[in-house]
Amino acid sequence: MSVLDDIIDGVRADLSARRREVGDADIERSAAAAVPARDAFAALGGGVVGADRRLRLITEVKRASPSKGDLAAIDDPAALAAAYETGGAAAISVLTEQRRFRGSLADLDAVRAAVSIPVLRKDFTVEPYQIQEARAHGADLVLLIVAALDQRTLVDFLALTHELGMNALVEAHTGAELERALDAGARIVGVNTRNLKTLDVDPGVFAPLAGMIPGDVVAVAESGVVDADDVAAYAAAGADAVLVGEALVRSSLGAGADPADAVRRFAAAGTGAQTERTAPENT
Numbered sequence: 001m002s003v004l005d006d007i008i009d010g011v012r013a014d015l016s017a018r019r020r021e022v023g024d025a026d027i028e029r030s031a032a033a034a035v036p037a038r039d040a041f042a043a044l045g046g047g048v049v050g051a052d053r054r055l056r057l058i059t060e061v062k063r064a065s066p067s068k069g070d071l072a073a074i075d076d077p078a079a080l081a082a083a084y085e086t087g088g089a090a091a092i093s094v095l096t097e098q099r100r101f102r103g104s105l106a107d108l109d110a111v112r113a114a115v116s117i118p119v120l121r122k123d124f125t126v127e128p129y130q131i132q133e134a135r136a137h138g139a140d141l142v143l144l145i146v147a148a149l150d151q152r153t154l155v156d157f158l159a160l161t162h163e164l165g166m167n168a169l170v171e172a173h174t175g176a177e178l179e180r181a182l183d184a185g186a187r188i189v190g191v192n193t194r195n196l197k198t199l200d201v202d203p204g205v206f207a208p209l210a211g212m213i214p215g216d217v218v219a220v221a222e223s224g225v226v227d228a229d230d231v232a233a234y235a236a237a238g239a240d241a242v243l244v245g246e247a248l249v250r251s252s253l254g255a256g257a258d259p260a261d262a263v264r265r266f267a268a269a270g271t272g273a274q275t276e277r278t279a280p281e282n283t
């Protein structure tokens with residue numbers, strides 16, 4: 001069994017428990033009643049070309065991970081997210097998986113209430129209930145991992161996400177997965193340079209796949225950023241946005257920690273280095 005399969009088993013068990021507490025009809029009612037979703041496509045630079053283009057950062061609230069164990073205590077996710085926004089983040093990613101990442105829907109609620117930029121519910125989406133739940137808790141964006149979904153389900157989940165007024169970050173790791181993401185109609189595509197089956201990270205995975213992403217689709221480079229040079233490298237390879245977790249939560253630790261400044265430095269390094277992609281637009 002791969003790491004991804006193992007995570008998904010736990011996600012399904014936790015989901016069943018939540019679903020017994022809040023039934024499908026109730027979660028759908030809450031989703032319908034939520035404040036409308038913010039436009040994450042625009043916030044991540046969708047449709048922006050030429051001189052107006054600048055690198056966007058998606059900054060992540062990440063306490064722990066399967067690959068690294070505990071990363072940062074993050075007692076106050078709202079304060080961390082607010083600092084990220086102050087530093088110029090375009091969106092906040094909130095891991096809500098409990099067992100391996102120590103996240104929760106309470107984190108999502110706290111972050112939603114603290115920032116005005118779009119919020120990504122970063123979880124392992126395997127049931128439509130989770131998409132309704134994300135909306136009910138104020139998310140603007142959900143994660144759909146191609147490797148975890150068959151094509152029919154991916155298309156259906158993307159349609160439901162759009163029906164609820166949200167966007168999806170559709171995540172691929174290989175050329176075949178990227179083709180599936182684009183065929184499904186993804187408007188925001190993430191290339192995760194971490195292989196979720198082995199946990200190996202190879203930032204070199206991004207550039208060749210970025211070359212396949214049309215200019216009218218937002219290209220997000222995910223994982224493996226250690227410092228500003230890594231952000232610059234993703235930008236130079238054609239990223240519209242870079243998703244950063246560990247490096248930024250670590251910058252929030254210790255005396256004199258300044259996560260807002262870390263975000264500022266990363267965003268500046270990327271914007272100076274950014275190049276446009278040349279793949280033909282989607283038809």
Ligand SMILES: O=C(O)c1ccccc1NCC(=O)[C@H](O)[C@H](O)COP(=O)(O)O
Pocket residue numbers: 003060062065066067068192194196199222223224225243244245246247
């Ligand atoms: O981070 C992990 O170890 C991990 C393991 C298995 C599935 C997903 C995992 N992480 C989710 C992410 O994609 C990252 O949190 C995100 O891209 C940020 O990565 P990083 O900047 O390297 O923390």
